[in-house]
Amino acid sequence: MKKKNNHLIIGTSERIFNIVMNILGVIITIVCLYPIYYVLIASFSRPYYVDNGDVLFRIIGFTVDAYKRAFSRDGLFMAYGNTIFYTLVGLLFNMFFTTTMAYALSKKRLAWRKGLTLFVVFTMWFNAGVIPTYLNFRDFGLIDSRLSILLGFSINAYNLIILKSFFEQVPDSMEEAAFMDGASNMRIFGQIYLPLSTPALATVSLMYAVNRWNAFFWPMNLITSDEKLPLQVYLKKMIVDGFAGGEESVILTQSSTWSQTTMIYAVIIIAIIPMLIAYPFIQKYFKTGITLGANKG
Numbered sequence: 001m002k003k004k005n006n007h008l009i010i011g012t013s014e015r016i017f018n019i020v021m022n023i024l025g026v027i028i029t030i031v032c033l034y035p036i037y038y039v040l041i042a043s044f045s046r047p048y049y050v051d052n053g054d055v056l057f058r059i060i061g062f063t064v065d066a067y068k069r070a071f072s073r074d075g076l077f078m079a080y081g082n083t084i085f086y087t088l089v090g091l092l093f094n095m096f097f098t099t100t101m102a103y104a105l106s107k108k109r110l111a112w113r114k115g116l117t118l119f120v121v122f123t124m125w126f127n128a129g130v131i132p133t134y135l136n137f138r139d140f141g142l143i144d145s146r147l148s149i150l151l152g153f154s155i156n157a158y159n160l161i162i163l164k165s166f167f168e169q170v171p172d173s174m175e176e177a178a179f180m181d182g183a184s185n186m187r188i189f190g191q192i193y194l195p196l197s198t199p200a201l202a203t204v205s206l207m208y209a210v211n212r213w214n215a216f217f218w219p220m221n222l223i224t225s226d227e228k229l230p231l232q233v234y235l236k237k238m239i240v241d242g243f244a245g246g247e248e249s250v251i252l253t254q255s256s257t258w259s260q261t262t263m264i265y266a267v268i269i270i271a272i273i274p275m276l277i278a279y280p281f282i283q284k285y286f287k288t289g290i291t292l293g294a295n296k297g
Contacts, residue, residue: 036272043067043266047259048252065257066266076267078227079234083271086219086230087212090150094208095201097154102163103189117164124157137222144224153218156211159204166200167193206279213275231271238264 042050046061054060070076104110105117127133142148170193178188194201216232223229229237238260252259 039265039268043262043269045262046254047256047262048254050262051252051259061254063257066259066262067270069258069263070266070270073238073263075226075229075234079229079231080270082228083213083231084274086146086149086215087209090153090212091205091208093150093154094156094159094212095205098156098160098204098208099163099194099201100189101155102160103167103193105160105164106167120157120160134221143222144228145222146228148222149215149219149230152222153211153215156208159207162204163197163200166197170196209278210275213271231267235264235267235271238267 041059042055043066044059044062044064045055046063049055049060105113137143137148137152142152174192175188178192214232215230216236219230220233220236223233
């Protein structure tokens with residue numbers, strides 16, 4: 001790459017590299033988005049054509065009966081409400097514990113700071129495993145308790161490191177000036193660090209919210225009451241119950257307007273809509289939060 005008259009001149013090899021990267025980017029985008037697109041068009045298509053493999057790129061036999069059946073199922077709205085509760089309240093737990101711990105670890109005056117940071121990073125590669133973790137929940141009396149979902153997964157080490165690195169970039173002079181004015185640590189944290197960290201906070205919040213919304217494994221193992229189940233576990237029960245009840249063996253005709261499969265597709269679309277709506281509003285902060293939080297100033 002050369003510079004001439006304040007304009008960058010891109011060489012042939014760099015042009016080829018950019019073209020190849022753009023093509024790969026388009027292919028990867030299609031591979032990632034097509035499953036969602038397929039589920040969407042299949043949920044609005046007649047099940048006869050879905051099962052025959054005719055539905056690939058467009059809706060065939062448009063119908064909304066799969067959505068009508070999905071909304072008429074017992075427990076769907078309760079599961080949806082549980083997921084919203086776990087996501088919103090759980091996000092508050094996540095951000096409170098993560099931001100406060102990240103702020104503390106970003107201060108060089110903290111005793112045993114390096115050791116505590118190493119301990120946090122250690123958990124990114126090593127953990128106790130599924131059975132010991134489950135036994136911990138059991139011994140604390142958190143089985144079939146909403147607190148097991150809200151408190152048990154309050155801090156993610158990766159997100160903590162992002163915020164810690166971001167907080168370390170705030171100039172020490174701002175904190176020193178605030179201390180001289182008589183500000184406490186909590187006031188400095190709330191009125192200086194948090195407002196200056198909006199991109200990182202938005203990025204980490206999005207990560208936590210997506211994880212909360214899509215949580216499946218631990219809610220399935222920790223929650224036993226149907227009235228406390230989140231949407232993802234409810235969807236799993238729909239699939240298992242459908243096969244166990246022989247609903248998939250029903251003979252479909254061209255006049256059939258819904259089936260167990262298309263109804264499951266409809267619930268999947270219903271489940272991902274909130275994240276699809278929220279992402280565009282946070283996306284502008286996402287890249288900034290990742291790049292700034294990943295580099296120590």
